[in-house]
Amino acid sequence: MAKENLLEIRDLHTSFFTDHGVVRAVNGVDLDVPEGRIVGLVGESGCGKSMTARSVMGLIKSPGRIESGSIKLDGRELVGLSDRELRSVCGDDVSMIFQEPMTSLNPVLKVGRQVEEVLLVHHKASTKEEAKRLTVDMFERVGIPEAEKRMSAYPHELSGGLRQRVMIAMAMVCKPRLLIADEPTTALDVTIEAQILRLMKQLCKEHHMGILIITHNLGVVAEICDDVYVMYAGRIVENAPVFELFDHKRHPYTEGLMNAIPKIGGNPEFLSTIPGVVPNLLHVGDGCTFAGRCAHASDRCRAEMPALYEVAEHHTCRCFLAEREGQ
């Protein structure tokens, strides 16, 4: 397990300075992606998981910015790099695929050209012909049929699954060390989802790369992740290897998430939900951000933010219940 950490995020704070106040979208996140492993970052919409990923890529839009913390890729600090330095890393050493293959490809450019472009920008191909050849290779690797012909297709001429394969080809073509996938299968139907996940798993193994997959779908996590981080309201609330997490979940929020998965044979009339909604990040108090929705919340929870307690090897949990159990 003592593998080199490809991505090491420490105490990351990314905030949005809006007219109504400061929104702390990412509030002190620590996260590791070791080489050759697939790490899942799970949470509800708006919990800050996408912002964590976008922070790595330098894609935080104004009025947001990284306030403090460290993001290390292969030991190299990314926070504070100039635009130019960060650009040489993005698309090359670390690349990202996005949720919506429909809107993430440029509609007026041929897909082949959009992939070739990455190679040319990062000097992985010196001529257009070479870039084209490498792109066709990559298209074949990610399972795009008639790769040569598809090169000159426009995004609207391809199905959602094919488009996401193009996105993956685009992200993989420079053989990055780290791939960040932000809800890569959310917009796809389940059969395509399974294919795409299998493809990512296979690429991870072949290239010995790290993958950070962001999802709200615990099914996806169970399918391909090695390690899982559960995020809530800008903080990591629980972190464990995937089997440990599913078998010994400690945080009430994680438990709520798992209970919310509909089960075959369960009561079809009743879908379990977590009561309440994600708190407005503009107004967070001192206490645990989940206290308002938690069945076990005590006065202490409402007054004080629990730390991340180690409850087992490689398993941490941000809950006072876990603190007691841990002792």
Add this chain to the structure above:
Amino acid sequence: MKRVLGRIAGMIPVLLGVTLLIFILLRVVPGDPVSILLGEHYSQETIDRLTRVMDLDKPLIQQFFSYVGNAVRGNLGESYTMKRPVTTLILQAFPSTVKLALMAAAIAWVIGILAGIIAAVRQNKLLDHLFMGMSLAGVSVPIFMTSLFLQYVLSFKLKLFPLTSDGRLISLILPAIALGWNSAGSIARMTRSGLIDVMQQDYIDTAKAKGLTKASVILKHALKNSMLPVVTMMAIQLSSMMSGAVITESIFSIPGIGRLATSAIQNRDMPLLQGTVLFTTIIVIIGNLAADLLYSVLDPRIRRAV
């Protein structure tokens, strides 16, 4: 190709309609071309004879169809006042108008698109406010004001350019600026808002995540997407400039289509007015067709649907 031909065929009813409309309008308005031609103090006999010669005694519908029949063969009748074929007059005036329009359009497009891009990139910064202020001025200050201002400062005071057109290209620079400035303003605004909108799209994040420079993100990925509405506007502007800039041509005495039309109106020269209006209509329709075709060049999604 088939679609293009289809579109051209679709022009015919529009042209017929416009011809009919102008034909009726010119006969509904008060004033009689015969008496204008003859001036005062002519006998009723002379008037009747001229009316017969000019076919004005025939039924309106017959006049209309003989006009259309001739027009198809390129004969738009003879100007009452200039005593020369209308087609010849229009073809003589057209090159001046084209030269002016092309220069004005070049100025408008280069300035408008550049200012739009810069304003979008520096959104809400000083340059943005400066350019948008200037473009607001461009859109809202009437052309005759700009023309007079340019004439006064650059020609009269600084003596850099000729005051009015003398056939040389240099004499067209001021009118082209006056005419183009106005269009540059609207193009700059459209480019800016289009670009700002496109920069929020997901595929721009993809382009950034690829590690492209800001310049390539804008020029290779954003610009083409944001130019669709701008291209339409450009084509429509060019065709309206081609169909004669009435005010600019008058102020700078450029012998173009616009001046031809003004003189036709002033002299109640019906064949000439009819001819220029018809010609203008054709130009505008061609401009719109060109805009549609350009659309499909820019946006592959439209290519099949044109």
